[in-house]
Amino acid sequence: TSKTLDFAETWENPKLWWPDDPHLYRLRTTVLVNDSPADVSETTFGFREWSWQGKDFKLNGIVWHGWADCFRASSPEEWIAFYRQTNQRMMRFWGTSWQGMAPEEALAFFDKHGVVVRRSGMLDGERIGYNAVEHDPDLVALYDSPIKMQLMKNWKDQLLAQIRGERNHPSVMIWSIENEWLYINCINLHRKYMDLFEEAVYEVAEAAMAVDPTRPVMTDGGGAGAAQKMPVHGDHYVFKGYTAYPDLAYEANPTAGGRERWVWDQKRPRFIGEDFFANGINPFDYSYFGGEETFQGKAQSRRAAGIIFRMLTEGYRWAGYGAWHFWMSQHEAENQYNSNAPRAVFCRQWDWTFGAGQTVRRTFRIFNDTRFDDPIRFACELTIDGKTIAKGEREYRVPPGASETVELAFRMPETSSRVEGTLELVLTVDGEEVFRDEKAVSVLPDAAKTHPQWPGDLEQQDLLVYDPHGSVAAFLDEAGIAYTKLEDLDSLPDSGKLLVVGKDAIDAT
Structure with missing residues (x-):
């Protein structure tokens, strides 16, 4: 026989689990028989609170945004070092092992090192093939449904068992209950049954949040469903239609990735589970961002891929997306990670060639994706042809998880020939530099003054x-x-x- 015991105690002022300070507690339970220990069990846990409100995720009450790519490493130690070096904000734990570790060991590693985890379940559209509908007439009659209801039941049972086993890990931010099953399998071949498929997804999502109400759930690719019943809008592959960029990266772009069915209503966080599949883009398409060098092949497209990485990261942060995961390794781009800095300043405009004497207006935004409210000092300096044209700095109070917009204007110098320069952007906190970026600036002479007139x-x-x-x-x-x-x-x-x-x-x- 067995017996379940429930205990509830108030814990005054616990030290919270944060990614930069992942404090953990250990619960030890002992079973005594005749005053002698018969069994001892230890459970590691942390105090943290994930919540979601409007477009935002929140960690311990502070707005939190997540970004990551699929970088590779040869060991857990190398992996965590690169994760921190490149300011990644989360990872996707998918399957039954990671770096040779079983799920329990891997999650304990993430708990200890402050890694935020999107934990995926076992229902994967790529693995189960296109077996979404029931072909056995007896089962169709039994369940009065054309879809595989036994698969739905098994999926729910397995997912709930997984959640019960892993829910004590503070590193887990969100449960991804399926991957591309709706996004590919169901909608590609069985679009007429989409309402039925999504109702099954809603049922599983509701059951999952009943087992663990401390975290949201999402689909990987199926948005929030056509009926908007999921707490999170889970898109895949929003980045398309290259000639609409960079502007489109800064916009809500609500229908992108939606397969003409799912639309982000901007009333819940958007989590782009997969985006920017760098290896799937042809060198020809990279040329829009990187010029003619990309026609030489993939290796020569890495600079363009780095531009896209930064453009999307800066744009998605500007647009207020909740989280995004680029489907690429660190080797498929170059100079891409500066935009990952938690404290950063970005310019909305991407054109940096101007005319002599032109007054140029630029819109900047300072981002504070930390949990601290220390004053941020923003300094900028425009240098053209070795001469300082404009220079200034100012201190800003940007709340944690928030941003502030700054409008600046610069007058380009007069010149009779093309000259080059840089606009340097620097953020410091308590005298320590936390972000630096440089924009290459070109100034062209006035054509009317330098070009020969019609003879x-x-x-x-x-x-x-x-x-x-x-x-x-x-x-x-x-x-x-x-x-x-x-x-x-x-x-x-x-x-x-x-x-x-x-x-x-x-x-x-």
Whole structure:
């Protein structure tokens, strides 16, 4: 026989578990028989509170944002060192082992080292194939449903058992109850049954939160369901339509990743469980961000991948997304991690080539993704052609988990030739530098002052125009400029001094 005993005691002023200070307690239970220990069990735990309100996750009452990529390491020690060095904010623990550790050992490691965990369940769309509907007519009749209700029951039973076994670990932030089952399997082949599939998901989610009400649950890819019944909106692969960026990264973009079914209503946190699959992007598409060097191959696209990484990280922080996980390792990009800094200052605009004498207005935002409210000093210095053009600094009080917008204007210097420079951005706290970034700035001369004017002494026979489509000819006619029209380029008059070839006048032949 067995007996369950419930105890409840008040614990005054516990020391909380934080990622930067993961304080743990140990509960020892002893069973005595005739005053002698017959069994002793120890459970490690921590005091922490995950909550969610509007678009935000909160840890111990403070707004928390999460970001990560899929970096690789050869040992747990190497992994945690890189995690901290690159300011990762979470990880995804998926499956039954990590770095050779069983789940209990791995979660204990994360507890000890302050690693925030998205813990995934066992229902995985990629592993179970497309077996989402029931093909046995007897089971269809028994459950009065076209979907696999036995699979749904087994899934729920297994997930709840997993949660009961792992819920004492403070590192676990959220339970991901399924991966791409809705996002791929169900919607690809069985879209007409999506309401039924999602009702089954809602039932499992409700049961999971009844077992562990201290954490939210999410789907990996199925949003919050079409009926918006999940506490978290779980997207996959929001980053698409490259020419709409960088602007789109800074917007709510509510339909992205939604497979024309799931829309982020901005009333719950958005958790992008997988995004920016770097290896799945062709070098041609990288060229929009990295230029012609990307046509040489994947290795030459790493700089562009780093630009995208920073652009998305800065944009998603600006837009107030709850969490995001880039599906790439550290080796698929370069210079990408500066935007991970918990205290950072980002510029909303991405264009950094200006005209001489131009007044340039830039919008900056200072982010404080720490739990501390220490004053943050923001300093910036614009240097062009080795000369300081503008310089200043100011102290800001940015609450934990919040941000503050700063508007600045700079006047570019006059110049008769192209000159280069930098805009340096620095944040310090208590005199210690916590963030630094540099923007390469180019200043171009005034074209009207530096380019030669139209020579007024050209006669009609001097100016030769080959313009089969008439685009240049129309401009010259309107301007009253006389010219000699050419029917082909086979023979050019000796009198010609200047040849103008119109748009699309020459083809590959």
